[in-house]
Amino acid sequence: MKNGSSDYPERLREIIEFFDSLEEVEKRENLIAYADNAPKQEPREGEAFDLEDVRKDEECTDTVGVYLRVEEGNRSCFRIALGPQVQTLTRAMTAILCTGLNGSPPESILDIRQDFVPKIVGGELVRIRSQTVYYVLGRMKGACKAYMHRRDRDSI
């Protein structure tokens, strides 16, 4: 069973430890900074992907497109496109998770426990928006699972 932050991919671990050291006000300031960077996670012109999952779920206020390409060395590369009505906290989590998880194998992303989320966003925001804060991670894990299922099926 994985418990410590050392079990997370290195970049994500750094982000978790950084946020965990911040006061609530500083967490919010840094969440805004990450939210500002969410557009940088969108697919770039000419990019090809192994899996594209664009949909509008009840848990989110607008469409979220998750794009996954698994590169040489089993390295995941996520791009995420967010509709204009997506809330700021979801934008922030998008930028954090893309930054923290890109480069990790799909298998390890699927195994990541979500208990790091409160360390990043803080207890107050988790309490207020408990489903929102986990939404993007759930979608990314879903993409990894679908990719792995297809890969395993095709290899038979």
Add this chain to the structure above:
Amino acid sequence: MNDKFTSYAHPEAIVDTEWLSQNLDNPAIRIIESNEDVLLYETGHVPGAVHIDWRRDLQDDDIRDYINPEEFAALCSRNGIASDTVCVFYGDKSNWWSCYALWAFRMFGHTNIRIVDGGRAKWFAENRPTTRETPSFPATDYPVPEKRLDDEVRAFAKETLAHAEAGKPLVDVRSPGEFRGDVTHMPDYPQEGVLRGGHIPGAQSTPWSTAANEDATFKSREQLEEIYTKNLNLDPEGETIVYCRIGERSSHTWFVLTYLLGYANVRNYDGSWTEWGNTVRAPIEKGD
């Protein structure tokens, strides 16, 4: 004044974005942003606007209720609001939460209140100035209200049940699917723990959005009278209770009925469906 506003019952309770842009430095007003999106204020807001969060600032953190008069006075004081300050509210989601905050201020007897027609979306769509700077105002000596005026603007579950049983008008402003009981939350929003779907017996369905235009502004008085007075047959002098899921969308309708149409006795059942749909043996109707 905006031509549309002059026909409203209380034109003094609504301002447009142009008026706001000309009054940013007006010391007699305090601009207040209240949102659904908990971090939206920090991403940019109207210059000089303070942020009042419906949950953090207005609700008791322990029991499901609002803050007490002492806490309200302290909230106003730290935001530089005096008893005679004109509070001008705006926010996201077609002003749901700003109407909710305004309703809460009214509950504490603060009657110098205004809504910005079109809210945050219109201000940003018009490319008006915004800032990320959080303003600071000298603390005021806001007098502690004698009591919260729950009786005037708020309905509780027992009162709502008695109201329904007496056949008095009850307006459910949720989406049609929520009213019918097909879903227990509004489209695009998470389920927040309601165990049963449907509506309070006798309630009429009129979603809050029927009162709003595409750009989040309020419809004209003539259109609103058509919706509420003519089609719903509500009596402007009678007692009306409005409700939704947690009281925010019904605050929008409460504002429309009270300030734009001048209805004399409208109360918001803020416990709304998250209370009713979980209450043991509370009667429920399903379907249209």
